[in-house]
Amino acid sequence: MPSTDSINAKIGVAAPAELCSDELKWNPWAYDAPREGARLPLYGAGASQWDTIPASAPVQTEIPERYRSMEPKEIVDRIGTAKARLGARLVILGHHYQRDEIIRWADFRGDSFKLSQQATSRRQADAIVFCGVHFMAESADILAADHQRVILPNMAAGCSMADMADEAQVLACWRQLGAALGGAGDGAAVVPVTYMNSSAALKAFCGERGGVVCTSSNATRVLEWAFERGERVLFFPDEHLGRNTGTKLGIPDDAMVVWDPRRPLGGNSVEALRGARLILWRGWCSVHARFTVAQIAEARRRYPEINVIVHPECRHEVVAAADLDGSTELILETIATAPAGSCWAVGTEINMVNRLAAEHPDKRIFCLDPVICPCSTMYRIHPAYLAWVLEALVDGRVVNEIVVADHVKAAARVALDRMLALPGSRAGAAARR
Ligand code: 13P
Ligand code: SF4
Numbered sequence: 010m011p012s013t014d015s016i017n018a019k020i021g022v023a024a025p026a027e028l029c030s031d032e033l034k035w036n037p038w039a040y041d042a043p044r045e046g047a048r049l050p051l052y053g054a055g056a057s058q059w060d061t062i063p064a065s066a067p068v069q070t071e072i073p074e075r076y077r078s079m080e081p082k083e084i085v086d087r088i089g090t091a092k093a094r095l096g097a098r099l100v101i102l103g104h105h106y107q108r109d110e111i112i113r114w115a116d117f118r119g120d121s122f123k124l125s126q127q128a129t130s131r132r133q134a135d136a137i138v139f140c141g142v143h144f145m146a147e148s149a150d151i152l153a154a155d156h157q158r159v160i161l162p163n164m165a166a167g168c169s170m171a172d173m174a175d176e177a178q179v180l181a182c183w184r185q186l187g188a189a190l191g192g193a194g195d196g197a198a199v200v201p202v203t204y205m206n207s208s209a210a211l212k213a214f215c216g217e218r219g220g221v222v223c224t225s226s227n228a229t230r231v232l233e234w235a236f237e238r239g240e241r242v243l244f245f246p247d248e249h250l251g252r253n254t255g256t257k258l259g260i261p262d263d264a265m266v267v268w269d270p271r272r273p274l275g276g277n278s279v280e281a282l283r284g285a286r287l288i289l290w291r292g293w294c295s296v297h298a299r300f301t302v303a304q305i306a307e308a309r310r311r312y313p314e315i316n317v318i319v320h321p322e323c324r325h326e327v328v329a330a331a332d333l334d335g336s337t338e339l340i341l342e343t344i345a346t347a348p349a350g351s352c353w354a355v356g357t358e359i360n361m362v363n364r365l366a367a368e369h370p371d372k373r374i375f376c377l378d379p380v381i382c383p384c385s386t387m388y389r390i391h392p393a394y395l396a397w398v399l400e401a402l403v404d405g406r407v408v409n410e411i412v413v414a415d416h417v418k419a420a421a422r423v424a425l426d427r428m429l430a431l432p433g434s435r436a437g438a439a440a441r442r
Pocket of ligand 2: 057106142167168169170171206294295296297322358384385386387
């Protein structure tokens, strides 16, 4: 329902049944690793709270006590002062899933595709503060000029889906595909495509093997490109974006197989792999896994005139039951340009849906999921961390820098550039059924 309250304000007053976890009321530093002592192996409160986190996931150590105990008003004043002092030396990027208390400071807002381009557009800025998640900051570092330093305010802001495919697992998959499909051990019959939501190492893997990166805004165009170069595509790490895109391209269900990295041959027979056109990594987003066909049916029952728009990370049956699907940017543009009085049920992260509702009080906009459950990792970026990294910059210190090693950067850049060079790669982002 339209509201001007941020999700944080709503969480503050919500009853337990309205939240997916009581821990949403905790401060994010409850999950930071104490300077002395064991780390807490958790993504943090929210949708990925119950996902397994790999031991290699970056850790945020406790930020200085003065930031943890600051009143919200002082944090706002300090961010404002530091930002003003840094001026054009600083650019702040904000993904749509960031909390309002962060997004208000963003010079640019966008989806991961748009932000990766904007990261490169302000060359006079020597600090890019990326209020998003780890893979986005890595992509910014790959695309940034040499003098630009990329900063992630909370190092534990990863992505549980990106963590579902690591380099060793993908290399093992590639070797097995090579052996099974006759690619002389190098998987030659397969073009690798990685979703933007993946580590720089996996983007480099694709760059070195004739592959490419895609985002939710250009996956259709990118898969077309890949199928012009090979008869099969290995798509990771999101099974659902891969399946939804494959379906848009007319690939039949029985030509899409799922690769489970924990099983030999991904759990497939050699015959099944030979018959496949799209090999989908078994990975998912726990935010979008919450949306169901039953929620869509309930929204249609309550509001027969409703438009249902979802992100393509949702399961296939959910996307099929919706009216439209597309990237966060496309969801935003579609609703912003819709007629006054129109009614929208949205299947994506709650901070973005809540903000859309607040910004368009002339439309009825609500989240398909009635329970408040933000992306755990986006939610790790609290204004206290932003104040900390900005004040450090004012003092001439760079904290929480994201640095992609040069050799990884070069190969990952190849895969990203292939995507960025595709004509009309942003077209076809939405499909109206
Ligand atoms: P977008 O590229 O659509 O912003 O998606 C990124 C993401 O992480 C969605 O869960
Ligand atoms: Fe990752 Fe899902 Fe969060 Fe997007 S919403 S950053 S895919 S966990």
